Amino acid sequence: MEYYGAETLYNIIKDGIDCGDFDWNDMYFQIFSESREIKSFNTLEDIVSWFGLENLKNMGIEL
Numbered sequence: 059m060e061y062y063g064a065e066t067l068y069n070i071i072k073d074g075i076d077c078g079d080f081d082w083n084d085m086y087f088q089i090f091s092e093s094r095e096i097k098s099f100n101t102l103e104d105i106v107s108w109f110g111l112e113n114l115k116n117m118g119i120e121l
Contacts (some may be wrong), residue, residue, distance in 0.1 A: 070096050 070089060074080030079080060080087065085096035086087035099105045102121060106114065114121065 066094070070094050074098070 072078060073094075075082075080096045080098045081100075082089045082098075086096040086100075086102075087096060089096050097108065099108065106121070109117075111121075
């Protein structure tokens with residue numbers, strides 16, 4: 059399992075669920091690779107609220 063990174067992914071999701079940052083019912087999610095954290099979002103408005111419209115534009119994301 060570790061060879062393919064599944065164990066790491068499992069731990070990231072488990073930690074996200076435990077701290078309330080990840081919900082399987084949300085449609086979108088972001089994994090922060092450096093900090094090994096995950097955050098899920100239910101709507102595009104949640105994403106804009108979390109990242110900020112200017113930051114999304116700076117990342118090349120157009121809504």
